[in-house]
Amino acid sequence: MTGDKQALQKEKLIVGTPQTLRETDFDPVGKSVVRKDVIPKVTGKAIYAGDLHMPGMLIGKVLLSAQPHALIKGIDISAAAAVPGVKAVLTAQDIPGENVFGIAIPDQQVLADRKVRFIGEPVAVVAAEDAFAAEQAVSKIRVEYEPLPAVFNPIDGLKPGAPLVHEKGNILYHTKVRKGNIEKGFDEASVIVENIYRTAGQDHAPIEPEAGFSWIDAEGVLNVFTSTQYAFRDRRQIAVVLNLPMNRVRVANMTMGGGFGRKDDVTTEILVALLAWKTGRPVRLVYTRHEAMLTQTHRHPTYVRVRTGANKEGRLTAMEGVIYGDTGAYSSLGIFVIKKMALHLGGPYYYPNYKSDSFSVYTNNPIYGPFRGFGVLQAAVSHEGQIDELAEKLGMDPLEFRLKNCLRPGLSFSTGQVMTEACGIGATLERLQQYMVENGLSFERPQEVSA
Amino acid sequence: MDENNLVKMTLTVNGEEVSMMAKGGRRLLDFLRDDLHLTGSKEGCGEGECGSCTVLLDGHSVLSCLTPMERAIGRSVVTIEGVGSPTNLHPVQAALLDEGGVQCGMCTPGMVISAIDLLQRNPDPTVEEIIEGISGNLCRCTGYKKIIFGIQHAAEELRSSGRTGMVKEATR
Amino acid sequence: MKLRGIGVGAMMYGLGYGYARPDFSATDIELAPDGTVTIWNGASELGQGLTTLLCQLVAQELGIPYEDTFIISADTGRTPDAGPVSASRSTYVQGNSAIKACRDLKGPLSELAGELLKVDPDRLIYKDGLVQDQEDPNRSISFHNLAGEMHKRGRRVRGSGYHNITTADVDPETSQGDAYASYAWASQLAEVEVDTEMGLVTVLRLASATDAGKAINPKMVEGQIEGGAVQGLGFALMEEMKVEQGEFKNAKLSTYLIPTAADVPMVEPLIVEVFDPTGPYGAKGVAEPATIPTAPTIFNAITNATGKRVRSTPASPERVLRLLGKLEEEEEETQLTFEDMPYPEP
């Protein structure tokens, strides 16, 4: 720092050290101590993956599929490779190891080979001296597609004769939950409500779009600095694609600008590593917001049919449901998200009889994967709708009805698992009752307010 | 690189004179991040929607992703790097820290700059005015509440110590 | 006309992965001669505050100031593999492994302190920067001096902790079994105002009662609750990927709108603490629980206000007007019938 700059800083407004820093924090558990990472963040000094640079660094850029389902008849990279400053234009053929990855099951191509399955699937990747050349090169890659019939909805995807997204069929996973006797449960019910619920896809929209930086160090280790929720899984997957021993790949997480589930999956890591390995130069690959939204995962859209019964005393007797989850073109965590949804479709309540089925179905839509809430959020739209409607039909207070039916220590979940003392649902509902009293709130009151 | 496209960038950045030849036709955000390596200003969207690239240009907040770099010639730019230092936090930074208004931190630089812009125009903002002042800055982590309270506390701190016109000082 | 209503919603969430998926964590710690401690943990800091939380737990366990801890995280070249950061498992699994690392280090520490103080090592407690005999507090050595002595004598100054909550799998045909290591709980209350002319729903109030087990860092817990509820609010009222023929049509922040400061109420976090004996200091994760009930809570408030039930997300002005019978055309999805979605055979 220059002398001038130091002088300038002295002149600046200062309030001194923040309150929380002044204390000596013995026994910090239960105290709101100041975050370890906050000073770099408020001063702009924290280094995110997209902030990295090195002498000789190249800029990466990806070409995404424009077709939802098509055969690739040919890729012409000659014009792209001829753009001044372009150092690499890579397609599936250039992958040294296996062209495959996947968080749970490896069903996804790093770069599309012969076939694309969604709009936004990476087809080629470029490294160039600057962003301008990289963009130009990507725009000059010519891909010849032969469109195939496609499927865009999980219910259609299950119909006989539906176009197949993967050869093994469109059902990624079918979860069955069976507890008690569902017929008997509904026989005992005096009120039954049955509905269809639908939840839309949601984008995680972390403020930091996906970014990665890769270079080869003096020992020949391939380094990837990135924004990831699991560096070790990224390392495993990079090694397989690059045909390297796993201990010759290092993945380190930089300061992350949010993840919310999306960065649990591989994002830029394999592509940027591939570019660095092929060019021998440091490479930075940062997705634009639009690219990130097209190519990364999102929250599963779901379609649910469910019926729920309660007896005259206001106790739940049975629930039956079926879930169709759209997992998009590749599995990501689509098995487990939609499985978890089937288990949690009833919510935090005790059902002596419970039956649910969930289908996680491939389509030619964008990929849906893990997102804060992980299927349970979609399930909650159903179970809280059902519970509220039952309370209304029974003429019961919605909170009382929930308290009457919620799980307690000793009662069992949909899987038969018995709840322990750490079963807090009653406590949170009671906290809301108390809150309503404190704030003078009631479910019954004039709804209309003067405009 | 097109040699004809070089422009002479003469301006003040965080109080320091900058004078250099640079490739023109880019955004101010690129010039700051790629040429000056001031990476505190972030790119969340590149289309004027998220506010994470906000900087002060002659004391007023602008979105550097929508500002051609040439527009900064002869003017003064302040980025988050020019606002405070770890041992010398600006009241807005200190208040965000104290209040818990920082999670991933990606929105924070833009948020701090927008707050400073607001407080220099309006040293005693209401909550509604603070909300309006940062409504162009997206945050996906915090739910905004702790940021809003933080800015309110920073305003109190500044008023109680009789200081206003921060930007003039910060960009002198 | 403007109508107001109140609604509640609740949720439970199985923590961690369940059904035999690997669910573990590892943490290493090392003591420097000056008494400061470095922590290595392979889990990522996403912004949620995990690194801070682990430092708090280590400082608490060793009785040292929080400032004396420093953490290095998520680097395959430096840290042990600690599993992914997801499923609201970090507080729970990473936290337990950090505590175990401290207990591992306390073995050789107590051994030397016992020798120096001539006390049974099992009687030693770690508090306020001291290692002391719990029966005779005058017998004590400062943590700082003990650290120096450890190094001088070449004792082990590194501790490792490993925690594994991998469950058995559930039955493949019935899903019966102990699916998860523990469960998280939350309930929310919303008050909304519905503009029946414009279809606009304004959330006036959002209170979130979330069971944190034990709030290790209350402000960070509040931050998770407030931010989670706002993501849930976005899902409830505004966020919708418009995918047509496989194309994500609104894949830009100018067309895919997420909540701004002007769209949200001041979320009221109501932290509930039901001690979980399997969590670190009784704690469990809150990130997802804080997000899950928000949408149905808001929908139930809309019902309370208007008498109409929202069964599709989001409750956009268009959809609300349609529910109120003020827009003619039918939605494609509402044309789905029960026949399209048969319950599979038992």
Ligand code: FES
């Ligand atoms: S990057 Fe400039 S507003 Fe988003």
Ligand code: FES
């Ligand atoms: S703190 Fe993450 S976007 Fe605001």
